[in-house]
Amino acid sequence: MNARQSLGRGKAVLVADRAGVLKIVEAGLTPDFKIVVAGDSSEDACRRAVENVGFTHRRAGGTDFYFLSNISHFVQDLRAQFNVDRRVPQRWNPETNTIEETLAFDYVDLPQAKVTEVQIHLDPFESCFYVFGSSERPVIARTNCSGPLQTEKLANTKRVTGVATQNGAYFMIDARGKTHRVAVKDLPEPVSIGGPWRLTLGDQAAVALDRLQSWTDLPAGKRFSGWGSYETTFEVRELPSRVDWVIDLGTVHETAEVFLNGIELGAAWKGLRRLPCGNALKKGSNHLKVEVGNLWIQKVESLPNPDLKPVAETFGIRWGVYGELKPPSLPPSGLLGPVRLLPRKRIAFALENA
Numbered sequence: 001m002n003a004r005q006s007l008g009r010g011k012a013v014l015v016a017d018r019a020g021v022l023k024i025v026e027a028g029l030t031p032d033f034k035i036v037v038a039g040d041s042s043e044d045a046c047r048r049a050v051e052n053v054g055f056t057h058r059r060a061g062g063t064d065f066y067f068l069s070n071i072s073h074f075v076q077d078l079r080a081q082f083n084v085d086r087r088v089p090q091r092w093n094p095e096t097n098t099i100e101e102t103l104a105f106d107y108v109d110l111p112q113a114k115v116t117e118v119q120i121h122l123d124p125f126e127s128c129f130y131v132f133g134s135s136e137r138p139v140i141a142r143t144n145c146s147g148p149l150q151t152e153k154l155a156n157t158k159r160v161t162g163v164a165t166q167n168g169a170y171f172m173i174d175a176r177g178k179t180h181r182v183a184v185k186d187l188p189e190p191v192s193i194g195g196p197w198r199l200t201l202g203d204q205a206a207v208a209l210d211r212l213q214s215w216t217d218l219p220a221g222k223r224f225s226g227w228g229s230y231e232t233t234f235e236v237r238e239l240p241s242r243v244d245w246v247i248d249l250g251t252v253h254e255t256a257e258v259f260l261n262g263i264e265l266g267a268a269w270k271g272l273r274r275l276p277c278g279n280a281l282k283k284g285s286n287h288l289k290v291e292v293g294n295l296w297i298q299k300v301e302s303l304p305n306p307d308l309k310p311v312a313e314t315f316g317i318r319w320g321v322y323g324e325l326k327p328p329s330l331p332p333s334g335l336l337g338p339v340r341l342l343p344r345k346r347i348a349f350a351l352e353n354a
Helices: 019-029 043-052 297-302 309-315
Strands: 004-007 009-013 033-038 053-059 064-070 076-082 089-093 098-100 104-111 114-122 127-133 140-143 145-154 159-162 168-174 179-184 191-192 197-201 207-209 229-234 245-249 252-253 255-260 263-268 275-277 284-293 332-338 339-352
Touching: 033 043, 033 053, 043 053, 043 076, 064 114, 098 145, 104 140, 114 127, 159 168, 168 191, 168 339, 179 339, 191 229, 229 332, 263 275, 284 332
Parallel strands: none
Antiparallel strands: 004 009, 033 076, 053 064, 064 127, 076 114, 089 098, 089 127, 104 114, 140 168, 145 159, 159 339, 168 179, 191 339, 197 207, 197 229, 229 284, 245 275, 245 339, 252 332, 255 263, 255 284
8 A cells, every 4th residue: 555644754654565564664774684695696595595594683882793594404605784884794603613804795885874795605504603893994805715714914915815625717806896816727526435334333233334324224223322333444546735625424314423544523413514634634545433323213212102091190181192193204314425525725816905
């Protein structure tokens, strides 16, 4: 509806639906956080990002804190506007206790406000803080390099490095709008770790596996809840210089702890189950051990039904028959893979000092 009436100095607008209300509010107010580009820039990618990336905004003194969370099982690559005027962002990672100070961002002047537009990457189920403090000139506006980015100040230039995860063309656009390019051609192919595997469930005897599969498909693991240990050996023919390796576990149900040549790489418990190999990877033969913990439901489903008659006689049945609803199926368990070694390397761009 288009009917309007004056209310003091303001105006009341009658609208037909929620979409109309949001349109009028957005026209008059600057959103605290707005996703402007997502994924391949399609409407579906943007809609999926808006539905799955949430935020909370708090302000303390002259600093703005945004908590961002990706609640989906897929990667979110975004360009988002923060209503913080012209201020420099930092990315705080509460899981690793690290702060990224070099981010790709730009200042944008909207009709009703000045905002800071930031390039954001969120892995599946990843959360982090974006913190805005001082006001400075941006160094990098856009890039297709993976993070974290790092800046080193030299005599007349800034040396900015990012991460290349595959061969191809990489770019950085600086604050002046100038594009800097680097071509990567020497990254090796990923290394597949196919097995065979040796699986030990709890204190049971080890089982040989030609391929990775849910241990609930095995007679010994059908109702097993606990920790299973996967072990295998694999060969690495070459370790090129200046190339780092990440182990990608593929699909895991549910939590994994990884040991490479006896060195603990860490725990992979959400999102992309990837961990850096560091110095643990060596040329020649390597031993990999992945300990996986599954859910408790497999064990619970294997237990006999409890006798609830004394409970019913004492308290009555208030919410239906206990244990009446059975799950239609049980989730898989263990390391499902595929397990791979993924190469990456840092590449450098020389940017002129502002």
